[in-house]
Amino acid sequence: MAYLHARGVKGYVALNVLIFDEELEALEQRIREIAAAGVDALIVQDLGAVELIRRVAPGLPIHGSTQMSITSAQGAQFAAGLGVERIVVGRELSIKEIAKVREQSTTEVEAFVHGALCVSYSGQCFSSEAWGGRSANRGQCAQACRLPYGLIVDGMLKDLQDISYLLSPQDLMAVSHVPELINSGVGCFKIEGRLKGPEYVALTTQVYRRAVDAAWAALTDGDDGSSSSRRSTPATTTSSSVPDDGSLAAAKASVALTQQEQWDLEQVFARGQDADFNGLTPGFLEGPMHQRLVRGRAPKHRGVYAGTVVRILQHSQQQHNNQQQQQQWQ
Structure with a gap:
């Protein structure tokens, strides 16, 4: 933590799993160690753990994990009543629903903008436990949703051609929605x-850092976000400061990805499906669009779509085989 704080970076500890009774004593000791280390917040799922943290380390901030499945203002307020300062809303919410949660509750709101999506409600999926005995609520998700499945209709197995991954969503990419999320x-x-690897962390963080700064400047008449004013988003300030449609349109234009950024994001990790679907979607931010979210052709990273192999020339294949043999001999 000293290393992070010396560089102006906050450090959170993820405790977003369910806790067994026999683990509570060890957890209490771990909480004391975490607080002593100067951790900036604990990300928690288990409500019993929230109560324990409040008793053992009352000054330690608590963030409600997306595993809490908070999808309403009522859920947010319930968490706030337990001492949770920030909630990570469920990835199943639209921007309008997220705005409603923020408007009608007193907690800080955090939202996912990039990465893998769960086909179930976060924190409520038991497919991994049922399939292989590995609990997704204990940090051991085996991702049963990424396996191939068949579709049975009226007792008959339906021919879906090359569509086999019926429960595997494409990933979330919300760069274009950054202004609306800030405004919400x-x-x-x-x-x-x-x-994910360090290159993924570096690239995605760089892209969203640029988008946030550009959107903030457009929404706040040129404020670059370097002042403390960033602590209050436009949607939470006075009505006179809420950006008009023109400012929002300018903000959306300012966050548009360059062609290089688009390629980089697809190359570093994207569950590409075909020429029309690169594996990155708005998720549920625009509302439910199941046919776009789950295409079913590929469950894992495929990179940038380059084209379709039509045929392999015999001469080229022979050259390839020769090169492989030479490499083996070396």
């Missing part, structure tokens, strides 16, 4: 990065 009152953006 979202105070923090979350980029999913589980099992």
Whole structure:
């Protein structure tokens, strides 16, 4: 934590799993160690853990994990009553629904803007546990949703051609929606990065940092966000400061991806499907669009769509084989 704080970076500890009774004593000791280390916040799922943290380390900020499945203002207020300062809203919400949560509650709101999506409600999926005995609510999701499945209609297996991954959503990419999310009152953006490499972390953070700064400047008449005013989003300030349609349109134009940024994001990680679907979607931010969200052709990273192999020339194939043999001999 000292390393992070010396560089102006906050550090959170993820405790977004369910806790068993026999683990509570060890958890209490761990909470004390976390607080002593100067951690900026704990990200929590288990409500019992929230109560324990408040008792053991009352000054330690608590963030409600997306695993809490908070999808309404009522849920946000319930969490706030327990001492949760910030909630990560469910990835199943639209921008309008997120704005409603922020407007009708007193908690800070954090929202996902990039990365993998769960086919179930976050924190409520038991497919991994049922399929392989690995609980998604204990940080052990086996991603049963990424496996191939068949579709049975009226007792008959339906021929779906090359569509086999019926439960595997494409990933979220919300760069174009950054201005609307800021305007809705979202105070923090979350980029999913589980099992991703450092190049993914660096690239996605760079893209969204540029988008946030550009959108903020457009929404606040040129404020570059360097002042403390960024702590209050346009949607949470006085009505006179809420941006008009022109400012919002300018903000959306300012965050448009360059061709290089688009390629980079697809190349670093995208569950590309075909020529029309690069594997990156707005998720549920625009509302439910299931046919776009789940295409079913590929469950994992495929990179940039380059084209379709029509045929392989025999001469080229022979050259390839020769090169492979030479490499083996070396």
